[in-house]
Amino acid sequence: MFEAAEVGRSVSKKEYERIEPDLQLRLLEAQREAAAAGIPVILIVAGVEGAGKGGVVNRLHTWLDTRGIETSAFWDRTDEESERPPFWRFVRRLPPRGSMAIFFGSWYSEPIVERAFGELGSGRFEKRLDQIAAFERMLVADGALIVKLWFHLPRKEQRKRLKKKDDRTRMPFVRRFAKRYSAFQEASETAIRKTDQGECPWHIVEATDRRYRDLATGYMLLRALRQRLDAEEGVDEPVRHTEVAVPEVATASRTILDHVDLTQSLELDVYDRELAALQDKLSRLSWKAWEQGHTTVAVFEGWDAAGKGGAIRRVTRAIDARVYRVIQVAAPTDEELAHHYLWRFWRQLPRAGQIAIYDRSWYGRVLVERVEGLTQRDDWMRAYGEINDFEESLCENGITLMKFWLHVSPEEQLARFEERQRDPTKRWKITDEDWRNREKRGEYEVAVNEMVTRTSTSHAPWTIVAGEDKRFARAQVVRAFVDRLSEDL
Amino acid sequence: MFEAAEVGRSVSKKEYERIEPDLQLRLLEAQREAAAAGIPVILIVAGVEGAGKGGVVNRLHTWLDTRGIETSAFWDRTDEESERPPFWRFVRRLPPRGSMAIFFGSWYSEPIVERAFGELGSGRFEKRLDQIAAFERMLVADGALIVKLWFHLPRKEQRKRLKKKDDRTRMPFVRRFAKRYSAFQEASETAIRKTDQGECPWHIVEATDRRYRDLATGYMLLRALRQRLDAEEGVDEPVRHTEVAVPEVATASRTILDHVDLTQSLELDVYDRELAALQDKLSRLSWKAWEQGHTTVAVFEGWDAAGKGGAIRRVTRAIDARVYRVIQVAAPTDEELAHHYLWRFWRQLPRAGQIAIYDRSWYGRVLVERVEGLTQRDDWMRAYGEINDFEESLCENGITLMKFWLHVSPEEQLARFEERQRDPTKRWKITDEDWRNREKRGEYEVAVNEMVTRTSTSHAPWTIVAGEDKRFARAQVVRAFVDRLSEDL
Numbered sequence: 001m002f003e004a005a006e007v008g009r010s011v012s013k014k015e016y017e018r019i020e021p022d023l024q025l026r027l028l029e030a031q032r033e034a035a036a037a038g039i040p041v042i043l044i045v046a047g048v049e050g051a052g053k054g055g056v057v058n059r060l061h062t063w064l065d066t067r068g069i070e071t072s073a074f075w076d077r078t079d080e081e082s083e084r085p086p087f088w089r090f091v092r093r094l095p096p097r098g099s100m101a102i103f104f105g106s107w108y109s110e111p112i113v114e115r116a117f118g119e120l121g122s123g124r125f126e127k128r129l130d131q132i133a134a135f136e137r138m139l140v141a142d143g144a145l146i147v148k149l150w151f152h153l154p155r156k157e158q159r160k161r162l163k164k165k166d167d168r169t170r171m172p173f174v175r176r177f178a179k180r181y182s183a184f185q186e187a188s189e190t191a192i193r194k195t196d197q198g199e200c201p202w203h204i205v206e207a208t209d210r211r212y213r214d215l216a217t218g219y220m221l222l223r224a225l226r227q228r229l230d231a232e233e234g235v236d237e238p239v240r241h242t243e244v245a246v247p248e249v250a251t252a253s254r255t256i257l258d259h260v261d262l263t264q265s266l267e268l269d270v271y272d273r274e275l276a277a278l279q280d281k282l283s284r285l286s287w288k289a290w291e292q293g294h295t296t297v298a299v300f301e302g303w304d305a306a307g308k309g310g311a312i313r314r315v316t317r318a319i320d321a322r323v324y325r326v327i328q329v330a331a332p333t334d335e336e337l338a339h340h341y342l343w344r345f346w347r348q349l350p351r352a353g354q355i356a357i358y359d360r361s362w363y364g365r366v367l368v369e370r371v372e373g374l375t376q377r378d379d380w381m382r383a384y385g386e387i388n389d390f391e392e393s394l395c396e397n398g399i400t401l402m403k404f405w406l407h408v409s410p411e412e413q414l415a416r417f418e419e420r421q422r423d424p425t426k427r428w429k430i431t432d433e434d435w436r437n438r439e440k441r442g443e444y445e446v447a448v449n450e451m452v453t454r455t456s457t458s459h460a461p462w463t464i465v466a467g468e469d470k471r472f473a474r475a476q477v478v479r480a481f482v483d484r485l486s487e488d489l
Numbered sequence: 490m491f492e493a494a495e496v497g498r499s500v501s502k503k504e505y506e507r508i509e510p511d512l513q514l515r516l517l518e519a520q521r522e523a524a525a526a527g528i529p530v531i532l533i534v535a536g537v538e539g540a541g542k543g544g545v546v547n548r549l550h551t552w553l554d555t556r557g558i559e560t561s562a563f564w565d566r567t568d569e570e571s572e573r574p575p576f577w578r579f580v581r582r583l584p585p586r587g588s589m590a591i592f593f594g595s596w597y598s599e600p601i602v603e604r605a606f607g608e609l610g611s612g613r614f615e616k617r618l619d620q621i622a623a624f625e626r627m628l629v630a631d632g633a634l635i636v637k638l639w640f641h642l643p644r645k646e647q648r649k650r651l652k653k654k655d656d657r658t659r660m661p662f663v664r665r666f667a668k669r670y671s672a673f674q675e676a677s678e679t680a681i682r683k684t685d686q687g688e689c690p691w692h693i694v695e696a697t698d699r700r701y702r703d704l705a706t707g708y709m710l711l712r713a714l715r716q717r718l719d720a721e722e723g724v725d726e727p728v729r730h731t732e733v734a735v736p737e738v739a740t741a742s743r744t745i746l747d748h749v750d751l752t753q754s755l756e757l758d759v760y761d762r763e764l765a766a767l768q769d770k771l772s773r774l775s776w777k778a779w780e781q782g783h784t785t786v787a788v789f790e791g792w793d794a795a796g797k798g799g800a801i802r803r804v805t806r807a808i809d810a811r812v813y814r815v816i817q818v819a820a821p822t823d824e825e826l827a828h829h830y831l832w833r834f835w836r837q838l839p840r841a842g843q844i845a846i847y848d849r850s851w852y853g854r855v856l857v858e859r860v861e862g863l864t865q866r867d868d869w870m871r872a873y874g875e876i877n878d879f880e881e882s883l884c885e886n887g888i889t890l891m892k893f894w895l896h897v898s899p900e901e902q903l904a905r906f907e908e909r910q911r912d913p914t915k916r917w918k919i920t921d922e923d924w925r926n927r928e929k930r931g932e933y934e935v936a937v938n939e940m941v942t943r944t945s946t947s948h949a950p951w952t953i954v955a956g957e958d959k960r961f962a963r964a965q966v967v968r969a970f971v972d973r974l975s976e977d978l
Contacts, residue, residue, distance in 0.1 A: 092835070141687075
């Protein structure tokens with residue numbers, strides 16, 4: 001989940017100075033409009049120690065009109081507070097209509113800290129999170145706008161920062177926290193996943209570069225305000241309007257995909273040898289899974305011409321046809337359209353011991369349907385949580401779930417398109433739609449990045465496949481099957 | 490929670506025959522409109538064994554156009570079904586847009602049965618319920634209408650029915666279930682409370698009288714359909730419109746309040762003696778609570794002139810003024826109006842060891858605000874769940890929570906109003922608003938009944954006080970304090 005916040009986004013000083021004045025102006029305008037509309041805004045500033053949450057809040061104070069803002073840091077509970085239920089101290093700091101509250105820490109801190117230190121069992125932790133989710137839904141239903149920002153630092157960066165001697169790192173608890181980086185990551189991931197609701201989603205901010213961190217925060221707040229204001233005014237296509245409102249950081253930023261090393265390749269003879277060995281293992285594992293009644297579901301998504309079909313064939317060649325099924329997902333049928341969008345995937349779930357391979361999947365909801373505007377923003381935003389719930393129900397049932405994104409560069413994609421066009425035996429593979437999709441690469445990259453971030457869970461992480469070299473990609477996919485099944489069986 | 494379904498509602502044969510033709514006509518019309526509007530309707534028929542769920546469904550089949558209905562009974566899982574996650578078998582029976590599905594049992598049966606037989610711990614049970622709630626929210630967000638009916642029988646009635654020899658009672662599991670009546674009640678109550686959402690609330694149907702049971706089912710389904718259809722059409726005041734749509738069963742039915750024995754009274758000398766003894770105990774208990782840091786919250790609601798003030802004074806006289814506080818809840822201040830409606834009650838929560846007495850409370854949301862139309866239907870429907878969550882957070886924090894409804898007959902109320910009007914020292918107590926409220930007694934009775942049903946939880950049940958005789962009522966209230974605190978300290 002946090003990989004997408006470790007891709008090294010940064011903004012140069014010059015770029016920052018170019019962007020900042022306009023951002024501030026628009027933030028002030030949005031703040032004024034939200035106040036006039038009587039919207040209570042709650043900005044939750046959370047994240048790892050050392051990520052500079054204090055710096056972010058100071059920056060917001062210089063950007064915004066502080067007369068409409070109350071900032072609260074929730075440290076140790078006071079006597080007054082510990083004598084009441086946990087939410088009491090937050091309730092008394094809730095902003096009235098037309099005001100903004102900035103919460104440092106908030107209702108997430110205590111459960112996450114207690115979980116990371118092992119004071120809270122996983123059942124009770126999840127119950128607390130459910131209560132938080134219900135509490136937030138209650139506030140949103142009453143008209144509140146809740147903007148939740150999670151500031152992330154890679155472990156190495158955190159260590160480096162905490163070595164510096166300053167007032168903050170001298171606080172004893174900061175060091176105690178840093179020692180439990182992994183436990184905190186795990187608890188944080190669970191907390192974010194369980195409370196990432198359509199009405200108030202989480203935004204993960206890469207905090208390594210201060211300028212990027214501050215600009216991203218400003219834009220996320222601005223976007224949330226504008227989306228809400230547009231919705232109040234009944235703007236026809238809020239999706240378009242607000243997506244366009246934050247181009248600067250989007251272009252300045254890198255996505256998780258930029259981190260894939262596309263130079264990886266395999267020589268033919270190495271490939272042949274490796275693939276044969278892997279397929280042999282996969283064949284044996286598939287029979288073992290069948291005998292044990294252990295079910296497998298694999299999802300393939302990726303750019304057009306990234307090699308999904310070829311990779312799937314390398315997998316299925318190793319498996320008996322009675323044991324697997326490839327489900328080609330195209331436009332839904334009439335009957336499917338008459339149901340919930342997950343229905344058609346639910347009904348294809350394999351029986352015990354079988355392997356189902358979805359060639360494209362339920363992720364269409366947050367990819368093509370999002371980019372093409374086929375689905376309203378509210379609906380696809382809600383889909384992340386729905387998909388996570390759906391996948392959790394598979395995993396709870398003991399199903400092995402694998403998800404692959406096949407990645408190629410736009411240049412390699414173009415080469416493959418042109419090759420297909422030239423080759424009469426492959427020409428049918430390429431359509432006008434492929435060319436149209438290609439033009440929207442930028443929008444798709446944003447969608448893919450968000451998809452991977454919001455749905456890479458510990459039980460069902462995404463595997464990003466380096467698809468520039470077909471052989472490398474195919475071996476990577478088959479190896480992932482072998483590794484995962486060896487682990488789960 | 491189930492008390493409201495043990496009040497002995499019944500409908501005579503003559504009345505039934507008068508009502509049924511019109512009900513059927515309106516049901517058919519609503520069914521047609523819902524089909525035309527493309528709404529998928531899910532009717533969940535759940536409840537205790539022997540309540541006649543089969544009979545209800547048969548009746549619905551005669552009333553409705555069965556071409557648009559698919560009925561599914563979820564008994565033992567098939568091989569096919571047990572090889573997939575639990576929701577799979579329900580998903581494949583979900584109705585397409587414009588159709589209706591009647592689910593016998595549904596996703597609630599398994600968790601409740603497993604809980605009642607002790608196969609499921611309370612933590613895992615609650616997790617299953619949370620998953621169900623999320624699943625239902627997902628369907629509703631996609632446009633589904635979910636109508637959830639729980640058919641209730643008192644234990645005695647169930648026993649009587651299961652003694653009869655017929656095909657159904659010969660089923661072995663029916664008898665096994667009946668033996669665990671209490672365990673089923675408890676699990677069912679938890680399930681209903683945790684999944685009683687504003688978007689798809691539960692309706693509890695008293696199933697003792699078959700005619701009442703069938704008519705109530707028909708009207709609840711009709712009301713749910715009409716509310717949804719009105720909302721689609723953007724009818725201005727759906728609250729009014731749809732409340733008026735089901736007058737017949739409402740008038741034919743009795744509420745939980747009709748069950749209060751208002752003839753109970755106390756002689757003056759008995760009262761004096763009892764009250765003094767109770768107050769002495771309460772005094773000692775209040776100091777003990779203070780020493781232990783044990784907090785108490787008491788809520789008083791009731792009819793105008795039912796004697797709330799007098800009862801509260803009998804309690805507070807026993808307690809040191811430093812330890813208790815009476816919170817008079819009147820119209821909210823400007824500041825309070827600028828927050829969530831629960832905010833003003835949250836902030837009045839007492840410190841450890843203190844006793845807070847709310848003279849009127851957060852229940853105004855589902856009483857006066859509902860009846861006077863100050864709050865939209867969606868908002869007050871959602872409030873039951875919000876209030877249950879709020880009260881659960883108090884109880885989890887170890888707070889003793891007591892809730893009193895002071896009940897008097899309309900005749901006694903009138904006598905007290907007139908007495909107040911005559912007495913110059915009391916005239917200030919009575920306002921035009923009191924007279925106006927009195928005229929809406931019927932609407933208030935419906936609201937009170939629903940409030941008690943939906944918010945009588947095992948940790949915070951309502952106490953209905955027989956207020957016709959002031960002495961009896963006061964002694965009952967003080968005794969409730971003594972009993973509850975003795976238990977909790």
